[in-house]
Amino acid sequence: MPDVEEPKLYLQQNQPEGVPPLALTGERTLPDVPEENYWYRRHLVVYEWIRERVGGLKVIDMACGEGYGSMVLGGSAREVVGVDANPEAHEHAKARYTTNNVRFARDLVETFDEPADAVVFLQTIEHVQNPDEILERFKTLVGASPSPVVIVSTPNLLTLAPEGAEKSENPWHVKEYRPEEFLKLCRDHFGTVELYGLFHARRLKVHELAIKRLGWDSIHRALRITKPFYDRFTPAIAASDFVLSADRSLDGALDFVAVCRP
Template identity: 80%
Template sequence: MTESVSEEPTLYLQQDQPDGVPPLALTGERTLPDVPEENYWYRRHLVVYEWIRERVGGLKVIDMACGEGYGSSVLGGAAREVVGVDANPEAFEHAKARYTGGGVRFERDLVETFDEPADAVVFLQTIEHVQNPDEILERFKALTADSPSPAVFVSTPNVLTLAPEGAEKSGNPWHIKEYRPEEFHALCAAHFGTVEMYGLFHARKLAVHEFALKNARWDDVHARLGLTKRFYDWFTPAISVKDFTLTADRPLTGALDFVAVCRP
């Protein structure tokens, strides 16, 4: 047998950035817009930001661990003021240069130390990365304590659909703890009096694709026909937020992600 030679991983950079905005590289730690191969994950996160935008009209919002900044910009479409907070220097410089609309600003700081009161805190797809989730949720509760309408929005992937069956964790090296629905609810309920839980699911063409994978052995079919790359080069960039649905009316065990809306 010939010894296999490992190849260098492909470096994906954001495409078509505005003048003066440094493109970010896809590392797996955060999702990015403007990377066609990443579009599934970007839309999966974007749909939650758009859902939250409809619930923070007129409020001051802190978007913790905001990454590239696209979510802060989305929230700025309805909120009175949005502060995007991220400790990564490249992400901070990119966000500050790209998203300059009124009412949205960015601060380079840690989630644990940023100390500015607000009406709402948004913390999406990040709690699975942290060592101290209880301390962080208590901090978010304190930051919103003086608001007449406080809310903390937290999302995380469902280990039951992210990891191999029976595994405690997926292979994502950035994740410290991945949650089952009852674990995530218990974590949030330990710090907030009211916790509303929603699940994110595939819809439209993603639901059809999921059915084909599970019931029609689509993975075998496209490989046998030799059209895997051609199909996914078309399919992945075509995914939109309409190919996901966020609901409280389906069993959370089958959800892709959980979204908790937490109030005192």
């Protein structure tokens, strides 16, 4: 029988002492994995954007995964609770990111029951079978706050999946949304919804234009420099290589970010 190549296992690098590294599974993104840096920065920029809008609030970071986003939110929030049901992710987050105003709870999104001022639910609603029930629950959790807000993000079907497809090949996703579908979903549960798109900027915008106008994908393959190029390019991507905007056509957005208020 011919040898079958095992898929490469990517583990986090250079973790603090006593913090177990997590493996990249495709279900969540991770910092400290150079090959994953594009996706990590694409998520991180949204957390940093939210941080500027939750100052002084109690925030629940639902489905917090590795925990880096909860740490970012803790830079301005009064209190942050990172909630995740995965035992490995929970133990990692608790060991690495717990501070005087950031803590972690192992629980399901559907059952965690602490009131808060803000609920953050990023890149996860596409994973769930019951989005309407979950959004109603989030609205209840912030219902007693004088400054209630629920912030939800999801990838754009139109830029994630092949043209004309109803879903990408991501096995973890249940439902991927077009802009009008996601806006309707949020408006069905909240009185006010502001919808933003995430787009490439700086070096990623240049790279995107090089692919579209110069055929860069064909050039680097022909020159046999694909791996060396991306081995250097991907780890260098920064959060500043993405930008959030409410003024561009959402059809071309990478992700949507909905700021929802009852």
